[in-house]
Amino acid sequence: MRPYHWPLVISLLTTMAYAEQQPTTQDQRVGEGLMLSLKGEKEKAWNILFPEAKAGNVIAMYHLGVLMLRSTEYPDHLERAKKFFSAAADRGHKGSAAMLKQVEALMATAGAPPTIGGTSGIPLPKDIESAKAAYAKVQAQIAKFQGPQPTIPPQVTVKAFISDNSGTVKDLIEMSEQTKVRFGDKVEFQFFVLIDPETWDPKQVFTPASGSMPIVGFRPDLNGEEARKYGVRTTPAVVLVPENGNARIINNTHSLISELSMVLR
Template identity: 55%
Template sequence: MRVFPLLLSSLLISTTLIAAEKGPSEDQRVGEGLVLMLKGENQKAWDLLFPEAKAGNVTAMYHLGMMMMRSTETADHLQRAKTFFDAAAKRGHKGSQAMLIQVEKSLAAASPGSIPTILGMSGLPSPADIEGAKRQAERLKQGVGRFIEPMRSAAADVTIKAFVADNSQAVENIRAAAELVRARFGERVDTQFFVVIDQATWDPKRVFNQQSSQLPTLGFQPDMGGRIANQYGVRSTPALVLIPKNGRPKVVNSPTSLITDLTSLLN
């Protein structure tokens, strides 16, 4: 009898149509919001991420917290960041738990009551001091900031070494994947970026241009002649090398399987 196969086929078609009507999945919406945030389109990112956070998505909460951490033009941006990190941390999100500690320290340091006065004068910086510090920080970032690896409080269980040679779409995908890794695993995973430099042909404008400056700085290090990449068997860029604390390095040429690979290494 052909009744059962026909019923099964109809059911599969109906399920596909229903899924199409529902639109992008929750993970897809959060991923789209993250890419917009990395591009500097914060309002569009907010419009995608905030409904997901309200619905209880802890990854969306984490990314909104990171967005508010960087929104220094908003007076209470640290307090808003704390709200998102706190909500996600209470639901067991490791990355938010780590960031909550940092934002609470920043809030405590920014409190006027925590800063002693000298001869009756407040130790808080004036608006002119703040603007001067911002200009100096921007000059530092443009000059050497991208070649400085950020400090860590503890050794990572897995280190990711990402090797790039230019500012292509693939590089942006790797940066987005690195943000997802940080949100999922916190300080258990450390991501390091290396720029492979062929001194005969390298053009810094292909990497450090206005587009790449909109992405968060995780710390770029120059790899002259690709010597470091060669140590791990990297033959083309962009590429990722996963290095467990106790295990053999693994070369990954696509960021799409990064979360799965890390989960298998960490469990």
């Protein structure tokens, strides 16, 4: 190398060394922390931004607040975000002041009951009482058709099927009352009205003659699905279904009491 090149080389090396020794500015460090935060490298971003925030840099405080706001993996992330936004807002940072309001609103609703159109989703005491009263009313209406429910499972269930045989309603009800007196809760009576939705006319079942009967426990059997389970082909029909044993159709309803006695003995 020619001697007159040495001063130039020394000058370049000195300039490079000086450049390497020059510290980065606050703005550069905050910018680097922001980029790391946007890339999802939260720990690295924290390590750069937190020292700057401690030194009083409001921009670093703001970005740390945003970082904490997005760090939902920490249970206290909202409290942390609030601290940083508050510190920056106290120093006149308007962006932090706006974010502080949002965080406070989130904290106020955290864990609160859901709302619909701003109205609480939790029922008031008067709503609960009203619902209880409505439930009791419905239960009373249902009981009219289902009758009192047994407290223990029955040992035998008697299923009575009718279609348009209104004249048999009275006999079936009398039969159920007799079995109730004789066997109590050991026997449960179930009444089914076979219904073809396309042709069924309730007037054919409950005529004025049967209208005074206590219509308790009658259930619709749409398209006779329940009746087919037991091989019922014609109505009226009575099926005896023991708790343990095979179901069978009782051809002579007047023998029902004796049939039940044999099953329950």
